[in-house]
Amino acid sequence: MNEHLEHGLKELLESPIDPSLFPVKKGNKINIGSYSIVKRRDDYSIKDYKTETIVAHTYSKAAAIAIAKNLAKKHNKTEQILKLDREYSKHDIDCKFYQHIIKVTKDETQRDIVGTRFDISIFRADLVKQKIESYIL
Numbered sequence: 008m009n010e011h012l013e014h015g016l017k018e019l020l021e022s023p024i025d026p027s028l029f030p031v032k033k034g035n036k037i038n039i040g041s042y043s044i045v046k047r048r049d050d051y052s053i054k055d056y057k058t059e060t061i062v063a064h065t066y067s068k069a070a071a072i073a074i075a076k077n078l079a080k081k082h083n084k085t086e087q088i089l090k091l092d093r094e095y096s097k098h099d100i101d102c103k104f105y106q107h108i109i110k111v112t113k114d115e116t117q118r119d120i121v122g123t124r125f126d127i128s129i130f131r132a133d134l135v136k137q138k139i140e141s142y143i144l
Contacts, residue, residue, distance in 0.1 A: 030072065037072065040079030044071045053078075063089060066096035073142035084142055091139050098132035 037044040051071035065071045070092035105125035
């Protein structure tokens with residue numbers, strides 16, 4: 008085996024592993040470092056077990072994971088992620104509303120208008136979710 012490759016592999020195996028890289032799911036909890044994410048009725052709760060405090064509540068699971076992972080890595084991006092999560096929440100709820108209107112309306116013009124708004128909200132929700140997920144990776 009190439010001596011350089013062998014040395015690189017040995018170094019990789021002996022280096023300390025960052026626990027924030029490996030989320031662990033236990034029951035209804037996801038643990039990332041010293042942070043735990045729990046799905047509640049309407050949101051996700053992120054708890055810091057070192058201080059026994061609730062750090063944040065999020066609408067989406069992706070935002071909860073992003074916050075916990077960033078805090079475990081000692082990066083405080085919580086406010087930016089929460090802002091994106093609120094934006095995602097707005098578009099997701101709008102999509103549900105528009106779907107309902109499309110389903111129950113008998114007016115074709117209204118259905119077309121709401122269908123266009125639905126498409127725009129889906130597009131914006133996907134963009135915001137991608138931004139949130141960029142904090143995870």
